[in-house]
Amino acid sequence: MAKLVVENVTKKYGPALTLEKISFTAEEGQITVLLSPPNGGKTGICKIVAGLDEVDSGKVYLGDRDITDLEPKERRVSMMFQKLALYPNMNVFENIASPLKALHLPPSEVINQVEAIANKMKISHTLYRKPGTLSGGERQRVALSRALVKNNADLYILDEPLTNLDAKIRASMRAEFKILQKEINQTMLYATPDPIEALALADKLIVLDKGKIIQQGTPEYIYRNPINKFVATFVGYYPINLIEGSIIEKGEKIILQTNLFEIEISKLRDSVKDHINSKVTLGLRPELLNVVKKEPKVQESLDLFYIKGEVFEFEIRGSDTVVYVKINDQIIRVLESKITKYDIGIKVWLQFNLKDIYLFDAESGLLIR
Amino acid sequence: MVKVVLENVGKVFKGSKKAKETVAVKGFTAEFPSNKVVGILGPSGCGKTTTLRAIAGLDPPSEGKIYFEDKDVTYLPPIERDAALLFQFAVVYDNMTVFDNLAFPLMVKNINKEEINKRVKETAEFLGLSDILKKRAKGLPASINQKIALGRAIIRKPKVLLLDEPLSSLDPESRLYLRRELKKVIRSMDTTVVYVTHDQSEAMTLCDKIAVMNEGKVHQYDTPENIYLNPATTFVAWFIGEPGMNLIDCSMEASEGKYYIKIDGVSDVSFEVSKWSHALKESDKIVLGIRPEFITITKTYKKNSIAGKCLVIESFGSFALLDILTNCSPNNIIKVKTPLSDDLPKVDGDVYLTFPPAYIRLFDKKSGELRVVMTE
Structure with missing residues (x-):
C-alpha cells in the first residue's frame, strides 16, 4: 500500500481529448474516485498510472518511487478495466490466481489467497468453472477478484468496474465493494461516469471534464460546494434545477428576482454583496426540495419559501419519486425519497429552505454561495 | 387497437455439442390490454428479450400461442404482424438523411410521395426532429439516433410497439428527455406497447402493468404499486426497490x-x-x-x-x-x-x-x- 502522486501530467490523445496538467494525490488506504462524463479523461489517467500510456510531460510517483518511466509490470499496480478480458480457456480459480504467478508463492498460499477473495466476492461456487458458463454479474466478480487478490500491489486501479452490470446488481455490488474496501484496506484509484457511484464510494473525489480537473475534495464537500454549474449539474443524485435571475436591492432588502418568483435573500447579504444588480443562476437540488399539496398558511419563517405551481408529470424511480412541477413555463424537478402518486395538473407548492439554495454567477458559472 | 395475448408461451434453445439445452421462457400466460403499456422486467438472462422476440415474430416460441386480438400470430412472419420493434442500440442508416431514415419504412411499402412527406413531417415535428430533416444521419449523437429510430418505428402507426431497452444505452440526461418523448408518443398513439427493460425505474414510470420475470418464469404480473407494496415472491421483493x-x-x-x-x-x-x-x-x-x-x-x-x-x-x-x-x-x-x-x-x-x-x-x-x- 502506498500513496499515489500524479504531478502536472499532460498527454495529448488526438483531437478530441488532451489531459492538461493533471495533479492529484491518492492517499494511502483510501478510494480516490475519478469522475467524468464519457471521454472526460478518466481512462487516460488510469492507463498512464498503470503504465499502458506514456506521458507527454509530468511525473507519477507511487510511495517514494518515481514510476513515470517504468514498465507496467515493474510498477506494482493491479488493474481492472471495463472490458473484462478474462482468460476463456482457464477456469475461475486460474483466472484469479494469474496475477500471483510472478510472485512464486507456495501453492497452499495461492489457494488461500484465491479462496479468501472468492469468498468475499461470493463466487466460491464458481471456482472450477470456465468464465463462459457464468452470468455477467459473476464474470464481473471474477474480474474484480483477479484485480483485488492480494498480490503485493501498492495500488489498485479500477476503471469502471461496475459499469457493465445490471442496474440492480450494480447498486448491491456498490455497497459490497465499500465494505470490501474497508476490509482489504488498499490504495485504490477508481474511475466511473456515474455520480451516484462516485458519491457513495469515494473518500476523495476528483471531477474531470474534457481532460481537465475541475474540482477535487471529499464527496460531501463537492456536493455542498460545487465550484461551478458544471459540477453542480453533474455531481448529484439527480441534475440540479437551474433558474436564471438577478440580484437587486429594494430599500434595505436584497431580492433574488427570477422569471418564476421573487424571494428575499437579505440574510445572504455578505456572500452576494458583490453581485447586486448582476445576473445570477439559482440552483435548487431536486433532493432538497419538497412538494406541498395544501396551501401554506402564513409564511412560517423567513427562511422557508413556498412557490405555487402545478404537477406536470411524475415518475417512480426505485423507491423514490421524481415530481416535475411546472412554474410559469419552466419545469422544476423534485426528488422525494418515497413512492407517491400525483394527479397531473393539480396545484402544488414548491417548498425550499434558504440555506439550501445555490447561486452561480450567470456568466462565469462560478459558485457565489 | 389490439390486445396481445400470450398463452403458455415457452422457449427452449436446443443444445448442441458446445452448449447445453436452455429453457429461456416457460409458461408465460398474460393478456396485454390494448392502448396500455406493459413492461417485462427482469435481470439479464431472465427471458424478457426472448419473449419480446416471440411477440415480434423474429423467433417463434417452442410452445404456446400468441394472439393479436383474436388472430393467432404465433408463426406469422414479422412483416405480417403490424408490430414495430425498437432496439437498445438505434439502427440508423448513416449515409441517408434523417428524412430518408424516417421515410424508409413507408417507401418499402410503396406509399405515395405526398403521404410520405406528410407523415415524415408530422413525426419529425412530434419528436422535435424537424430542424435536422435534411442532415445526414452520420455523426449525430446517440440520443438523436434513438429518436430517429423511434420515429421510424412509429411512422407506420403499428398496432403493437415493441421496445427493447431503448433508453439504456443513453446518458442519464438524454435518457430523461427521451423518456418524456416516449411517454408522449405512447399516450397519443393508438397502439399497445410492450416495453422490455432490466431497469425498474423505467418500468415503474412508464408502465400500466409489469410482468416481473426471473429465470424464464413470470413471478408477478400486476400494477407498479402492487409490485412495490405487495411483491408476490421473495425475488420480486428483492428485485424491486433501490435497494x-x-x-x-x-x-x-x-x-x-x-x-x-x-x-x-x-x-x-x-x-x-x-x-x-x-x-x-x-x-x-x-x-x-x-x-x-x-x-x-x-x-x-x-x-x-x-x-x-x-x-x-x-x-x-x-x-x-x-x-x-x-x-x-x-x-x-x-x-x-x-x-x-x-x-x-x-x-x-x-x-x-x-x-x-x-x-x-x-x-x-x-x-x-x-x-x-x-x-x-
Whole structure:
C-alpha cells in the first residue's frame, strides 16, 4: 500500500481529448474516485498510472518511487478495466490466481489467497468453472477478484468496474465493494461516469471534464460546494434545477428576482454583496426540495419559501419519486425519497429552505454561495 | 387497437455439442390490454428479450400461442404482424438523411410521395426532429439516433410497439428527455406497447402493468404499486426497490393460544400474527420482508427493536442508505433508508431497528411466495 502522486501530467490523445496538467494525490488506504462524463479523461489517467500510456510531460510517483518511466509490470499496480478480458480457456480459480504467478508463492498460499477473495466476492461456487458458463454479474466478480487478490500491489486501479452490470446488481455490488474496501484496506484509484457511484464510494473525489480537473475534495464537500454549474449539474443524485435571475436591492432588502418568483435573500447579504444588480443562476437540488399539496398558511419563517405551481408529470424511480412541477413555463424537478402518486395538473407548492439554495454567477458559472 | 395475448408461451434453445439445452421462457400466460403499456422486467438472462422476440415474430416460441386480438400470430412472419420493434442500440442508416431514415419504412411499402412527406413531417415535428430533416444521419449523437429510430418505428402507426431497452444505452440526461418523448408518443398513439427493460425505474414510470420475470418464469404480473407494496415472491421483493426488501428468516411460535413471528437469532423481538396464522401453518420456514425505507432507526434502545452496528453510510443529499450489521440470517446486513438528520448514527455506532407491523410482509421460505400482508 502506498500513496499515489500524479504531478502536472499532460498527454495529448488526438483531437478530441488532451489531459492538461493533471495533479492529484491518492492517499494511502483510501478510494480516490475519478469522475467524468464519457471521454472526460478518466481512462487516460488510469492507463498512464498503470503504465499502458506514456506521458507527454509530468511525473507519477507511487510511495517514494518515481514510476513515470517504468514498465507496467515493474510498477506494482493491479488493474481492472471495463472490458473484462478474462482468460476463456482457464477456469475461475486460474483466472484469479494469474496475477500471483510472478510472485512464486507456495501453492497452499495461492489457494488461500484465491479462496479468501472468492469468498468475499461470493463466487466460491464458481471456482472450477470456465468464465463462459457464468452470468455477467459473476464474470464481473471474477474480474474484480483477479484485480483485488492480494498480490503485493501498492495500488489498485479500477476503471469502471461496475459499469457493465445490471442496474440492480450494480447498486448491491456498490455497497459490497465499500465494505470490501474497508476490509482489504488498499490504495485504490477508481474511475466511473456515474455520480451516484462516485458519491457513495469515494473518500476523495476528483471531477474531470474534457481532460481537465475541475474540482477535487471529499464527496460531501463537492456536493455542498460545487465550484461551478458544471459540477453542480453533474455531481448529484439527480441534475440540479437551474433558474436564471438577478440580484437587486429594494430599500434595505436584497431580492433574488427570477422569471418564476421573487424571494428575499437579505440574510445572504455578505456572500452576494458583490453581485447586486448582476445576473445570477439559482440552483435548487431536486433532493432538497419538497412538494406541498395544501396551501401554506402564513409564511412560517423567513427562511422557508413556498412557490405555487402545478404537477406536470411524475415518475417512480426505485423507491423514490421524481415530481416535475411546472412554474410559469419552466419545469422544476423534485426528488422525494418515497413512492407517491400525483394527479397531473393539480396545484402544488414548491417548498425550499434558504440555506439550501445555490447561486452561480450567470456568466462565469462560478459558485457565489 | 389490439390486445396481445400470450398463452403458455415457452422457449427452449436446443443444445448442441458446445452448449447445453436452455429453457429461456416457460409458461408465460398474460393478456396485454390494448392502448396500455406493459413492461417485462427482469435481470439479464431472465427471458424478457426472448419473449419480446416471440411477440415480434423474429423467433417463434417452442410452445404456446400468441394472439393479436383474436388472430393467432404465433408463426406469422414479422412483416405480417403490424408490430414495430425498437432496439437498445438505434439502427440508423448513416449515409441517408434523417428524412430518408424516417421515410424508409413507408417507401418499402410503396406509399405515395405526398403521404410520405406528410407523415415524415408530422413525426419529425412530434419528436422535435424537424430542424435536422435534411442532415445526414452520420455523426449525430446517440440520443438523436434513438429518436430517429423511434420515429421510424412509429411512422407506420403499428398496432403493437415493441421496445427493447431503448433508453439504456443513453446518458442519464438524454435518457430523461427521451423518456418524456416516449411517454408522449405512447399516450397519443393508438397502439399497445410492450416495453422490455432490466431497469425498474423505467418500468415503474412508464408502465400500466409489469410482468416481473426471473429465470424464464413470470413471478408477478400486476400494477407498479402492487409490485412495490405487495411483491408476490421473495425475488420480486428483492428485485424491486433501490435497494430491495430486506429478507429475514423467522419462525412462528404459539404461546397461550396466540401466534407470534420471531426473528431467528434475535431474542425479544416478535410480532403477533394470530389473525393470519392459518396462512402460515403450512410453512416450514417463514421469511419476513421489509423495505429499507419503512424501518425506523434510533440510537437508543426501543422496545421490540433489533440491535445492530452501523457498517456503511451512503449519503445522498437528503437521505442516506445505511448497512446495519445484526444477528439476523441468512444475511446479517439489514439495509435502512432514512432522511438525513443530525440524529444519524456514525459508522461503527450502535443502533436499534424498529419494524412497523403494517409494512411487514411474510413469505413462505421454500416456495418464496407471499403469504401475509399484515395490514389486511
